[in-house]
Amino acid sequence: MDHEKLADLLFPEIDKTPEDYENIYPPRELPEGAKVTRLGPSPTGFMHLGNLYGAFVDERLAHQSGGVFYLRIEDTDDKRYVEGAVDVIIDSLEYFGIAFDEGAAKDGEHGAYGPYTQSERGEIYRAMAKYLVKNGAAYPCFMTEEEIASMRETQQKAQAAPGVYGEYAKCRDLSYDDVKERIDAGQSWVLRLRSDGDPDEPAEIKVKDAIRGMLTMPENCQDVVILKANGIPTYHFAHVVDDHLMRTTHVVRGEEWLSTLPIHVELFSKMGWRRPVYCHTAQLMKLDENGNKRKLSKRKDPELRLGYYKEMGYHPAAVREYLLTLLNSNYEEWRASHPDADIDDFPFTTKKMSTSGALFDINKLNDVSKDTLVKISAEDLFAFMLEWAEEYDPETASILRGRESYVGPILDLGRSGKKPRKDFVNAPQMFDYISYFFDERFEIRDEAPEEVRGDEKAILEKYLETYDQSDDQNDWFGKIRGIAESLGYAARPKDFKKEPDRYKGHVGHVSQVIRIAVTGRAQSPDIWEIQQILGEKRVRERVRAFADSFE
């Protein structure tokens, strides 16, 4: 068999060789140790948490080492292409602070290693495929779908491994004339790798994984398809060609690729190229609908969809912070000792990554979010909340718009000092938390405590009599103590605790009535401070109205 002739028959229009491309895409000139990573999403328009998770690893690895992080669109599966998907990918990652240095972009492409869209790299793949054919490492296969299906049946009966290999690889040794005849007859063909693996006794190969350590697996022995009938490469071939030519040093991808790794190993060796370092990440999981502690990775789970966090009003910094705690087990410790450090200063390493899938924990996200938001200025929080509302809650947006100077101090209530309040989790929750500051949203939500039953009106009337907006906090509370005592309540909670029979209740119960009158709820930050913001007129109105509701 003359491989050279076969190669020309199969790829008559290709005159470039791998060397040509080596020259077009020379090794990158980067500082020692710089890593080149990439994100290779398929343009389905659906991004999930896992994509972000992986993108973080890519981004950190590259930028921490002074390397390059680029975006490559892997659209070799034409059936799945969704219009506008590239913009979605870029936008949703940008929201979480992930930016690419190179590759596909909204305004075209940037970089010297393009094209960065696989559907535009056809000639390159074909040239590389031609090279393989020339070396006898690949061959055309004319098996039809039906043939393959029946072959699989046979294999099943024989309890043999499925796939095209060994004796099942019928087209492996077709003669040149045979091939030519079939092609001339218009038969469609795919290009298969001629695997060197021994199907009977596959040798053991060892591959180092930056996350998992040394992996031991059987060598590949399948004659996998590398070019489909339509001339488009499969993922396996595109991965090998692109990551070599784009000079990727570290391939970060999900663990679902682990079992096809031997194919990639063989392809790299057949091409005579050095492999990148593989980093196979664990998959993110969740609890199932029944609350069972089952791990699963359904793509459709709403909280796995990336847009979900934006819609739910989670601040991107909080999501980033949370993801990092999942990503690197020592992150929380680092954060605790560097509370104000920039997140990018954290020394990220693949060695500290978990090899088992983490369950997404909304509780933890909420907690991390509280800690994150407490460090953000009221000004920025307001902008964030408004921006969220403009997109997802127009009514709230209309309330907030233009009221920054009013809302700022509200957001800062109790947030200063050594023990700042950590009340805020996400945008809608933040607004709800402060909504009583807006007359159009003010409502009485909670009931006064039992201890004051029957005394509500008296408490509120007395409060109105003594209320003076210009009192300082001590004077103000002193007056409430006075009211409490005059009505038979303990001026101090401790007195009440000591002698519960002597009093109806204590000053806390009394002030609770006032709290509800002013805020509508049983829990709030400091009432005095709230009243300073609300202004005397509104305070009096609200107290009056609440007093009048008791007869």
Added chain:
RNA sequence: GCCCCGUUGGUCAAGAGGUUAAGACGCAGCCCUCUCACGGCUGAAUCAUGGGUUCGAUUCCCGUACGGGGUACCA
């Protein structure tokens, strides 16, 4: 079915052949306190399982169970 990866409290997890098996979230209780939050303290709760190897194994080896992934001209 076969192949690959994984399994430390409810969750995220550190960890090493001999430890009282860290820490965080959540939960319970207490303290602080005009409520809540914050903060502080205390507590309940873990090495999937059966065999080996070993003086000793949660840690190493083998099997089992469970979970995840693959087994495509999807990625």
